[in-house]
Amino acid sequence: MFSNVLDRERYPLAARRWGIILGSVLVVAVAAALASARTMPFMFAVTVASFLAAAAVRGLFGSAVPKRGPVFWHLAVFLLYAMASAA
Numbered sequence: 001m002f003s004n005v006l007d008r009e010r011y012p013l014a015a016r017r018w019g020i021i022l023g024s025v026l027v028v029a030v031a032a033a034l035a036s037a038r039t040m041p042f043m044f045a046v047t048v049a050s051f052l053a054a055a056a057v058r059g060l061f062g063s064a065v066p067k068r069g070p071v072f073w074h075l076a077v078f079l080l081y082a083m084a085s086a087a
């Protein structure tokens with residue numbers, strides 16, 4: 001929602017502070033990754049850390065970490081391949 005639509009008593013700025021900070025980090029990470037291919041491996045880690053921090057702030061950290069099943073392992077192997085080929 002846009003800030004002018006929010007009810008200032010129900011959603012004060014202090015309650016939205018973490019969302020604003022993490023959203024800003026994500027915007028900078030995506031812009032830096034698009035600007036230079038050399039920043040991609042570092043910015044991927046920043047993006048994942050931002051998502052995990054957002055889940056921890058909301059109290060949903062348990063559901064943010066994937067269960068170790070076949071999909072997890074295939075994704076992990078692909079990400080390792082992508083990191084190795086980027087180096």
